[in-house]
Amino acid sequence: MSSPEHKQKIWKMIKDIQVGMLVTLDGDMPRARPMHLVQKEYDGTLWFFTKRSAEKVSETNRDHDVCLSFSDQDKGVYVSLSGTANLTDDRELIDKYWNPFIAAWFTGGKDDPDIALLEIDVTMGEHWKAKESKAFQLYEFAKANVNKDATPNVGENEKFGG
Structure with missing residues (x-):
């Protein structure tokens, strides 16, 4: 788990991205598909x-x-979040998160019997944030290649939870 301040940091990183790749296991193989956030806070x-x-x-x-x-990629932000998924058909939550974007996917509206919410309780994760421009990052990579004892310093990396 992470502190309220850290949760806000994660939210600041992902709220404008909006679409994350959800990875599940399809048999023994990992499978990813895009999922669109519906909340306004984390x-x-x-x-x-x-x-x-x-x-x-x-x-x-x-x-x-x-x-x-x-x-x-434009902002140099990368976030990986792991947790547990559960399905819910809580009507209050469906009403709370319903929006025109979602309505386009569910032609039966909020009362579509096939509609549900996937809840992901995040337990751990990692994020990376580039601190400088792409040109600076390339300079750091070149410098590290010349000086074999150095590694590129391109920004912040932090693990949490777990």
């Missing part, structure tokens, strides 16, 4: 709408452990 739980009939639902029912990755 408290350690991420929420996504899904169809109850989607393969990711049966995959998370078999193995609740999942990973989500977010990246914004």
Whole structure:
């Protein structure tokens, strides 16, 4: 778990990215697909709408452990979050997170019998944030290649939880 301040740091990194790649196990093989955040704040739980009939639902029912990755190459932001997935059809939460983007995917509206929310309780993660421009990062890589004892210093990296 992470502190409230750290959760805000994570949220600041992913809130504008909006789409993360959800990794589940399809049998023995990892499988990723894009998922769109629906919340406006982060408290350690991420929420996504899904169809109850989607393969990711049966995959998370078999193995609740999942990973989500977010990246914004332009800003040099990379976030990996791991946790447990659970399906809910809580009407209050569906109403709370419903929006026109989601409505386009569920033609039956909020009352579509196939609609559900996938709740991801984050337990650990890691993030990277480049501190400088791409040109500076290239300079750091070149410097490290010349000086074999040095490694590139391109920004922040932090693990949490677990």
